Amino acid sequence: MLILIALLAIGQPPAADVEKPGTATLRGHVLAADTGRPLRKAQVRIFAAEIRENRLATTDDDGRYEFKEVKAGRYTINATKGSYISLSYGQTRPLEAGTPLEIKDGQTVERVDFSLPRGAVITGRIFDEFGEPLSDVMVAPMRYQFVQGKRTLVGAGRQSTTDDNGEFRLFGITPGQYYLQATWRSNMGFGPGGENQPAYAPMFFPGVLEASEAQRFTIGVSQQLSDLVMTLKPTRAVRISGTVLTSDGRPATGMLNVVRVVGMGFTSNMGAMIKPDGSFQLNGIAPGEYQLRTFPNGPSGPDSETAMAKVTVAGDDITDVQLVTSKPVSVAGRVILDPGAAQSLPASLFVTAFPMDGPSFGGLTPGRVADDYTFELKTSPGRARISLSNPPAGWSVRAVRLDGADVTDSGIEFKPNRNVRGLEVELTNKVSVVTGLVTTGRSEASRDYTAIAFPQDSDRWKDTNSRYIRTGRPDQDGRFKISGLPSGDYLLIAVDHINPGEFSDPEFLERIRTKATRFSLSEGETKSIDLKLNSSS
């Protein structure tokens, strides 16, 4: 899983055929903020999204790092070391995005230094209703963050699992406001699950079910918070039972997996074998939102049949869950080129379907674009948006059409056993750019702000993961640069501070729209717009 994420996060190099090494040099030191001593074996990563450049260096015994042969580009830089707080270059507040560093050919950039604070530590113990220490409880620090426009409680940082003394130790915590959630990981490893097994619903400190009643912990830099204590109380354990049939009506074989859906992620994996008659029973399920998903016996191929269902567990047993497995939906189509774009496609393009109905796992096979510009991808049933996976530098989807309708932003509702043909994906390599400088109320150049471009049409604000909303941070010259907006009518504003993900909140955009500057952008256009700094509060 981690590998996959790492692979996805690593960009692809530029589409030039012959790679020339860069000519710039970048170096600096990583120090411990509390002692000022050098940190050895800290990892420094430089990343330039536009040219898909991504490199890693490690500090020596003097805390020194160096990148040679760096290509010219606009880089973000961050430093990480074990239980210290990771920092990005130019970052002045916890959780804030760093600022880019524009590096030119032949340049030597010195003293890009980082001073990392030690992460805060929270320790405590979890007991059961009898006062016995409870092991295998996953304790997760959580905080509110804007996710797809909604203020959502999300996991923030490392989790810790209680040991046989019920003890946990959370470390490396960034300053901020946290809630602590404890989830008992029962039945790990597909145990049979006894009939009378107790179940514990996830609880927040100091012992409540609802986040709204939970204690908020304000954690300072390098703070140590010790000896928290909480008792998990059992809830009525619910049983989920039903049958799984294949698409031709036979009992399915394999395993049924159940995962708890938490925000945008999953926890607490357990499962049961499907019996020969296709029936299944899952015991000891605590209240919550779950996904059920089938896994075939042995390895699954790209055409293995699977089924997925969402289940909300309240107080009562859930019987008669009927699942019918189906093959992944096949989606075939062709790529066409924007008439104004370069008239040849880069090698190795992959078209993929990104699910829009919240988290989903498995069932996706991107389609490689063949020499005749056709592709065939596979996806699970549900609504999904068509895009390029890991596009080469400069290329993006201009429009997606199905049966004459524009489905670029709406996505497509894929139904089980209903393959889709004739999808048209129009690509462009024309990249629009909006850039500019920002001055404060006293007409001084600002070097710490976030520029936000967002559409004038507020209907587009509701769209999660909108391609019409983008942000930029100032480089060392104070200049922001926002690339890749589709053509259209926009608003642009510079604010002194924005919370992570807050730009996706329609209420926030409504508050700032009256102070924003209007502009229009045509395809591939470069526009320079200077702004006055606004306060976000």
Add this chain to the structure above:
Amino acid sequence: MSRAFLCLVALVVLPAAVLAQPPAPARDVTPQTGTAVIRGRVLVDGTDHGLPRTQIRATSDKGRTYDANTDSDGRYELKQLPAGSYTVSASRSNYVAHTLGQKRPGGAGTRIDVADGQTIAAVDFKLVRAGVIIGRVVDEVGDPVTDVQVAPVRSQLMNGTRQMMPTGRGATTNDLGEFRIFGLAPGRYYIAAVYRGAMGGDSDDRSGYGATYYPGTGNIAQAQRITIAAGQTIDSVNFTLLPVRTVKVSGIALDAQGRPLSGAFSSVMTRSFMAGGGGTAIRPDGKFTISGLTPGDYALRVSLPGNSESATMPITTADADLTDIQLITSKPPTIRGRVVLDDSAPSPKGSSLRVFIQNDLPMLPSGNAQVKDDFTFETTMAAGHARVNLFGGDWRLRTVRLGGADVTDAGFDVPPTGINGLVVELSTRHADLSGTVVDANGAAARDYVVLIFPQDAERWTRPNAVFTARPSADGAFKLRVPGGDYYAVALEELEQGAAPNDPDILGQLRDGAQRLSIADGETRSLVLKFSPLVVY
């Protein structure tokens, strides 16, 4: 990540040593509930502290189970039991599970007979805490190292080669470098610490750490085993990680048409010991470099998204970089074949059978074919070397043939072009073994493990070649095996986690073993004596 990988490995290892299923229980005609009661209390051994939330399970001689949990005072009551004969066991996380009457963990228990309306009280348990190992991991200058995987390990066989594999749960070091491994069953363990740095794109950093065994060696022969008894906590199991120089692996990846494989990923995964891996995007000219590999065995793999094309190469790293590796991808090869049944039983529907073609590299896609009703099958899998397994109820694998050659045991190469005409011959024919075990005084043993293994040592590490049995309630064992020439031995126990098909163990057992030749359709009754203890 690591936990997922360990699970994967565990799942894949299982078919290698097929443990005989206990004989199917006789058709159960007793009612599901009754009027008998068993009750008692669970205490922490050596205290009068009642242990709540303990799972109590009664298992009838028909194999039916009845569960209860202890209350705040450690008391339980199994109600509405049908009259019958039961074993009763108590299990709780971080305590050593116990079956009533058992002499040692994992051994057989005694049965309790209850009649209708009868209540049997004071069926009490004293549970002992499971073992705990505590320690700290530091680097070569004494700084604590965070995120080190520490695990009890044991020498095990994987596809015929001896490897150190985690046994039981491990732990990860915290910000102070500390770990605590708990819930350990009594036994002897090597303790290993593995720190996997970032394996990824091109980096000039050569520092890394090799797998380190307590008390601080990379050589298992110099490692110290820790013996942990029930209830024991051993602390100060402290390590200094062994620094090693890491190497880079680089080369070029091309697709089947010879074009650079840009847009794809290159990755490495460890083939040995605790799992780890990493990867990087392939550059537009098809070249890739992966840095940070500590010495060891890896699978190097390049694949297009969705595995539509891939190539895999086993590599072994030492102290030199591996350069100029060329990987050419192909579509997943297709394996086509047919299943042939003998006349030993009525022919089932073809679709009730499933042929599983297992790649020798467990992280690669294996083949999984539902047999059609005309008894042909077809599946795709990763190229490499593979063996056939079967899921088919009473039907077992007799012979696998490819191009006239018997590839049952040796397996076969799966070339990128695929395979046509794999013939999988099945039979329900078997020999029936049964018997008893006597101790040194000639008394019937009630608790033992019987191992039946081929006289041909070449076959020991093959799937479905070594069989084990434990006694049923009457002290006798029953086992179905394919006809052949075998050794039979009886052991008081097989050490926790020891693989029954480990050649080191079988080699020691062979000398004192009883020879046995039996043909399909024959039945044989054995009386076995205990073999001397095995040195692991």
